[in-house]
Amino acid sequence: MYALTIGTFDGIHRGHKYILKKTLQIAKENNLKPLAIMLKYPIGKYLNGFDGLILPSWERKRLIEEMGFEVKIIEMKDVWHINHEDYLNHLIDIGTKYIVCGEDFKFGKGAMGDVSYLLTSGVKKGLIVEVLHDLKEMGNRVSSTLIRKNLKKGNIKESNKLLEKNWTVEGTVYEDRHVGFSLGFPTANINIREKEDIIFPKYGVYLTKGYIDGYSRILWGLTSVGIRPTYFEEIKIPKTETYFLDFFGDLYGKHIKLEFIDFLRTEEKFNDQIELIRKISKDEDNARALIESLTKN
Numbered sequence: 536m537y538a539l540t541i542g543t544f545d546g547i548h549r550g551h552k553y554i555l556k557k558t559l560q561i562a563k564e565n566n567l568k569p570l571a572i573m574l575k576y577p578i579g580k581y582l583n584g585f586d587g588l589i590l591p592s593w594e595r596k597r598l599i600e601e602m603g604f605e606v607k608i609i610e611m612k613d614v615w616h617i618n619h620e621d622y623l624n625h626l627i628d629i630g631t632k633y634i635v636c637g638e639d640f641k642f643g644k645g646a647m648g649d650v651s652y653l654l655t656s657g658v659k660k661g662l663i664v665e666v667l668h669d670l671k672e673m674g675n676r677v678s679s680t681l682i683r684k685n686l687k688k689g690n691i692k693e694s695n696k697l698l699e700k701n702w703t704v705e706g707t708v709y710e711d712r713h714v715g716f717s718l719g720f721p722t723a724n725i726n727i728r729e730k731e732d733i734i735f736p737k738y739g740v741y742l743t744k745g746y747i748d749g750y751s752r753i754l755w756g757l758t759s760v761g762i763r764p765t766y767f768e769e770i771k772i773p774k775t776e777t778y779f780l781d782f783f784g785d786l787y788g789k790h791i792k793l794e795f796i797d798f799l800r801t802e803e804k805f806n807d808q809i810e811l812i813r814k815i816s817k818d819e820d821n822a823r824a825l826i827e828s829l830t831k832n
């Protein structure tokens with residue numbers, strides 16, 4: 536029998552950890568197995584204005600499993616036609632005894648199932664329901680939406696605080712126009728949207744740490760996210776590209792994980808390449824000073 540919690544858990548932030556830990560505790564106390572049913576994408580993806588995921592589903596699954604859960608990934612298209620009564624019966628059929636959820640938990644077709652439904656019909660069917668209050672940070676509800684908003688503003692430190700770890704993206708390095716080398720700043724283009732719709736943070740320059748497959752060294756880098764307004768390109772596709780400091784090597788085809796540490800500046804349109812090069816050199820100086828202050832002591 537299971538102690539179950541359901542959600543998208545995008546980011547596995549402080550609020551998620553609070554619900555997940557509570558579920559683990561309940562499972563332990565009641566001799567149940569902890570189960571997390573995880574949606575690949577939030578409902579927002581199918582409505583208007585979805586900026587993208589904070590973390591891909593496989594990373595969220597890994598983190599939840601690491602806490603001690605069995606994780607089942609579901610996709611919205613597989614469940615949104617099921618009405619809330621049938622879905623509740625399904626949860627009971629698979630062995631759910633306890634459900635742990637937040638105040639705004641909704642499920643079933645048209646989001647008709649909610650906490651009050653669980654507390655009435657669910658309880659009648661023998662379920663035990665634990666409803667948790669929202670976790671707040673400076674008066675704000677800790678949520679994936681809040682973190683996405685922070686990422687869109689370039690507030691990396693605040694996002695990392697809410698996530699309780701450094702925000703990380705990953706992907707394979709692909710070849711592009713080879714302009715980077717001619718500028719004196721080769722950049723590894725990392726395809727962060729290879730498999731899932733990951734959020735692009737505010738366009739600009741970030742201090743990052745790179746973990747490259749097959750390399751034992753962790754590399755500091757300057758990561759530019761954006762559409763390179765200095766250059767004319769027929770179609771503008773946002774890119775995440777990193778110039779690694781004190782490094783030279785072929786990175787094409789390599790898998791790279793990037794940890795975002797800080798935001799340095801907004802992306803700008805320069806009149807010519809010389810101006811851009813000057814600015815990137817300044818970015819490098821700023822980054823090196825920041826790294827020194829971070830790695831001191």
Ligand SMILES: Cc1cc2nc3c(=O)[nH]c(=O)nc-3n(C[C@H](O)[C@H](O)[C@H](O)COP(=O)(O)O)c2cc1C
Pocket residue numbers: 711712713714715716718720722724740757758759762763764765766776777778801802803804805811815818
């Ligand atoms: C640290 C850094 C800062 C950058 N800032 C800007 C910028 O403000 N504006 C811009 O148009 N491009 C900026 N770029 C992107 C460069 O234009 C880009 O790396 C170059 O065009 C190489 O592109 P490629 O990978 O297609 O060869 C920046 C790149 C780096 C590494």
Ligand SMILES: Nc1ncnc2c1ncn2[C@@H]1O[C@H](COP(=O)(O)OP(=O)(O)O)[C@@H](O)[C@H]1O
Pocket residue numbers: 708709710711712713714715716717720721722723724777778779780781782783784785786787
């Ligand atoms: N310090 C470095 N940081 C990032 N990439 C580097 C570095 N040194 C060499 N490279 C190589 O250079 C490539 C990027 O060169 P660049 O001229 O920007 O071409 P592209 O347009 O294909 O990205 C990287 O993918 C990597 O293989």
